[in-house]
Amino acid sequence: MNLLDLAWRNLLRNRRRSLLTLGALCIGAMAVVIFGGYVAAMINVLQTDTVRDSGHLQIMRKGFLDFGRGNPERFAIRDYPALITRIADDPELKPMLRVATPILRVQGVAGNFAAGASSTYAGTGWQVAERDRLLGWDGNGLGLPPRANRLQADQPEAGVIGLGLAQLLSMCQALELRDCAMPPAAATQDDAPAIDASLSQLAAQSSATSVTNATTTPADATPAIELLSATSGGAPSVVRMQVLRTERQGVRDLDMVYAAMPIALAERLVFGPEGKGASAIVVQLEHTEQIAAARARIEKLLADFPGGANMEVRDFKDVQPQYNQVVNMFSALFQFIALLMGAVTLFSVANAVGMSVGERVGEIGTLRSMGFKRRHVRRMFILEGALIGTLGAVVGVLLGTLLGEYGINQAGITWTPPGRAMPVPVGVDALNHPALLIGTVAILALIACLSSLWPANRAAKMEIVEALRHV
Amino acid sequence: MNAPHAITASPNPLRPADTPIARVRGLHKSYLLGEVKVPALRGVDVDIPRGCFTVIAGPSGSGKSTLLHLLGCIDRPDSGRVEIDGVSPQTLADDQLSEFRARRIGFVFQSFNLLPVLSAVENVEYAMRLVAHDPAQRRQRARELLGEVGLGGMEDRRPNQLSGGQRQRVAIARALANRPDLVLADEPTANLDGHTGAEIIALMRRIQRQTGASFIFSSHDAGLIRAADVCIRVADGQVVGQTAGQTTPRPSQEVQHEPA
Ligand SMILES: Nc1ncnc2c1ncn2[C@@H]1O[C@H](COP(=O)(O)OP(=O)(O)OP(=O)(O)O)[C@@H](O)[C@H]1O
Numbered sequence: 001m002n003l004l005d006l007a008w009r010n011l012l013r014n015r016r017r018s019l020l021t022l023g024a025l026c027i028g029a030m031a032v033v034i035f036g037g038y039v040a041a042m043i044n045v046l047q048t049d050t051v052r053d054s055g056h057l058q059i060m061r062k063g064f065l066d067f068g069r070g071n072p073e074r075f076a077i078r079d080y081p082a083l084i085t086r087i088a089d090d091p092e093l094k095p096m097l098r099v100a101t102p103i104l105r106v107q108g109v110a111g112n113f114a115a116g117a118s119s120t121y122a123g124t125g126w127q128v129a130e131r132d133r134l135l136g137w138d139g140n141g142l143g144l145p146p147r148a149n150r151l152q153a154d155q156p157e158a159g160v161i162g163l164g165l166a167q168l169l170s171m172c173q174a175l176e177l178r179d180c181a182m183p184p185a186a187a188t189q190d191d192a193p194a195i196d197a198s199l200s201q202l203a204a205q206s207s208a209t210s211v212t213n214a215t216t217t218p219a220d221a222t223p224a225i226e227l228l229s230a231t232s233g234g235a236p237s238v239v240r241m242q243v244l245r246t247e248r249q250g251v252r253d254l255d256m257v258y259a260a261m262p263i264a265l266a267e268r269l270v271f272g273p274e275g276k277g278a279s280a281i282v283v284q285l286e287h288t289e290q291i292a293a294a295r296a297r298i299e300k301l302l303a304d305f306p307g308g309a310n311m312e313v314r315d316f317k318d319v320q321p322q323y324n325q326v327v328n329m330f331s332a333l334f335q336f337i338a339l340l341m342g343a344v345t346l347f348s349v350a351n352a353v354g355m356s357v358g359e360r361v362g363e364i365g366t367l368r369s370m371g372f373k374r375r376h377v378r379r380m381f382i383l384e385g386a387l388i389g390t391l392g393a394v395v396g397v398l399l400g401t402l403l404g405e406y407g408i409n410q411a412g413i414t415w416t417p418p419g420r421a422m423p424v425p426v427g428v429d430a431l432n433h434p435a436l437l438i439g440t441v442a443i444l445a446l447i448a449c450l451s452s453l454w455p456a457n458r459a460a461k462m463e464i465v466e467a468l469r470h471v
Numbered sequence: 472m473n474a475p476h477a478i479t480a481s482p483n484p485l486r487p488a489d490t491p492i493a494r495v496r497g498l499h500k501s502y503l504l505g506e507v508k509v510p511a512l513r514g515v516d517v518d519i520p521r522g523c524f525t526v527i528a529g530p531s532g533s534g535k536s537t538l539l540h541l542l543g544c545i546d547r548p549d550s551g552r553v554e555i556d557g558v559s560p561q562t563l564a565d566d567q568l569s570e571f572r573a574r575r576i577g578f579v580f581q582s583f584n585l586l587p588v589l590s591a592v593e594n595v596e597y598a599m600r601l602v603a604h605d606p607a608q609r610r611q612r613a614r615e616l617l618g619e620v621g622l623g624g625m626e627d628r629r630p631n632q633l634s635g636g637q638r639q640r641v642a643i644a645r646a647l648a649n650r651p652d653l654v655l656a657d658e659p660t661a662n663l664d665g666h667t668g669a670e671i672i673a674l675m676r677r678i679q680r681q682t683g684a685s686f687i688f689s690s691h692d693a694g695l696i697r698a699a700d701v702c703i704r705v706a707d708g709q710v711v712g713q714t715a716g717q718t719t720p721r722p723s724q725e726v727q728h729e730p731a
């Protein structure tokens with residue numbers, strides 16, 4: 001018979017109370033595991049979604065994130081093909097690398113002259129085939145279907161715009177859109193003609209000089225818009241982009257300006273007919289954990305690259321600050337739940353051990369008079385609290401994992417990550433997070449020990465004669 | 472009778488047989504009942520002889536329990552001195568005092584005070600944790616002690632599966648577990664019927680003879696008091712008389728119960 005055995009028998013002595021305590025602890029541990037697993041799953045989804053969009057790392061000119069939008073030309077990496085080749089051919093990066101592809105940010109005014117409508121746009125040029133690969137990343141093993149790339153490799157003059165932008169450009173009918181609002185009739189009447197005149201004039205000028213314009217004219221079946229921007233020299237440039245379809249963006253302000261296009265189209269807008277350049281090189285790795293290694297290696301490569309001293313490597317959390325905001329929000333929610341459940345554990349164990357002490361005052365007096373020291377009494381009760389705490393935490397974590405993985409995960413819950421328009425399936429991802437499971441058991445067991453400390457000390461402090469009177 | 476080695480006399484070679492096991496001088500103790508100070512001991516001076524079966528006798532409320540608590544080093548006096556086997560418990564820190572009790576003093580209680588979740592043999596064994604470290608040895612000695620108090624075959628019963636007398640026998644075995652020099656029993660028969668009580672006193676007396684340890688029990692039962700070697704009478708918080716009882720051991724069947 002050892003002390004643990006004694007503690008166990010004393011717990012069995014009042015089965016009802018021990019079961020109630022165990023139940024409370026179980027529920028606490030279950031809540032922590034299920035919610036923790038749910039948060040982990042959502043963060044996984046969010047990370048997958050973010051990495052599909054922005055890659056893991058982006059190589060850009062220093063200051064691009066802050067000032068690049070205002071001056072895409074100045075912050076451009078002009079000889080990006082050489083840099084991409086250098087990265088793709090590097091033996092150290094090769095096993096980690098999935099995609100290294102240029103993107104080019106461009107903004108200006110978009111016009112649908114046929115309808116006399118125009119609005120600002122903020123667009124991105126992509127290498128279409130590489131974007132396919134980006135959107136198919138599933139390094140977290142979630143089995144999510146690739147996000148659809150609406151750009152088409154065989155349509156070099158065609159792009160995608162946000163639903164909001166389509167509405168602003170009065171393209172609902174042309175694109176045969178449902179849920180698309182027409183602008184109020186009177187709204188554009190007053191000032192539209194003036195803008196229209198100058199814009200269409202520009203468009204006409206540009207068309208006359210554009211090499212590619214000849215190939216686009218026959219494709220009259222596809223609706224098109226004019227994109228206007230300014231080239232390096234400050235000269236206005238205009239490109240005609242066919243609109244393949246619209247893509248609703250989750251953030252309204254983005255939906256109103258969103259445009260995605262083949263990078264060649266964007267390059268023509270920013271640099272003129274023969275220009276080349278990228279705002280950033282998007283680097284996507286096989287796994288998120290490789291970020292540090294890959295970044296270090298790329299920085300080394302940049303040091304040897306002409307102009308590399310002016311470039312920097314930023315990770316997806318820098319590029320999309322909302323990632324960390326959402327993760328922090330979830331973490332805060334999780335911490336709140338964990339704190340609540342810690343408090344539940346604290347009070348149920350303190351209560352159970354306290355009642356046990358109250359019932360066994362005579363026993364305490366007996367043990368002390370036999371010669372057991374105060375610390376023996378203290379240890380006895382702490383052991384009881386620790387035992388029930390650990391038991392409750394272990395059982396709760398097991399039940400929570402089972403319920404999460406085999407119950408909730410079969411229920412088909414979906415979630416729309418912030419800023420996205422499409423829901424994705426999420427569940428409880430507990431099994432892939434041993435730290436969550438072990439941490440829950442460890443912390444709850446620790447709390448159980450701490451909370452039995454108080455009643456155990458009370459027991460240890462009792463005066464022997466006083467305690468013996470309670471037999 | 473063949474004494475097994477579980478119970479053997481362990482005379483202390485450092486102390487001559489005629490020095491008292493306990494020496495008490497000017498002992499005062501009072502309790503606070505709300506605002507009121509209730510005196511329980513009012514200047515007790517007594518020497519308790521070594522190796523004897525001593526009874527502290529007196530009416531209810533006379534201070535028997537209080538005196539036994541002070542002799543057992545589980546309470547501290549307001550003033551005065553207690554000396555157990557030459558040691559003044561007043562000078563010991565709390566843990567040292569526990570250590571002292573563990574090695575030198577055994578307790579038998581009125582309500583038996585066994586741990587309900589432990590079997591008879593485990594109750595005896597548990598006390599031995601204080602001193603002996605080999606579990607196999609502990610188990611062995613606990614079984615022998617239970618055999619000695621007449622509970623052979625009942626080692627694995629829980630206290631609630633034993634009668635009052637049997638429980639008190641377990642408690643006696645437990646008190647003997649660490650070979651104490653002094654065994655204290657505060658009204659060990661008060662929760663037992665007369666016949667069983669007499670049996671328990673007879674058992675204690677036999678064991679006292681076998682071990683040579685000093686036993687002190689309290690009682691207000693005239694029949695049981697007669698079984699003692701030495702009788703210390705207390706009344707109203709003071710010792711009012713000390714008499715040597717019959718020094719020859721009386722056979723247990725002759726011990727009669729008489730209501731006090
Ligand atoms: N905890 C206490 N609080 C207040 N008074 C107490 C307390 N314990 C004992 N007393 C008082 O001290 C006196 C001596 O009590 P004690 O228990 O020593 O007597 P006793 O001889 O053991 O009596 P009994 O034969 O009834 O057990 C009594 O007057 C009693 O009321």
Ligand SMILES: [Mg+2]
Pocket residue numbers: 535536537657658
């Ligand atoms: Mg008493």
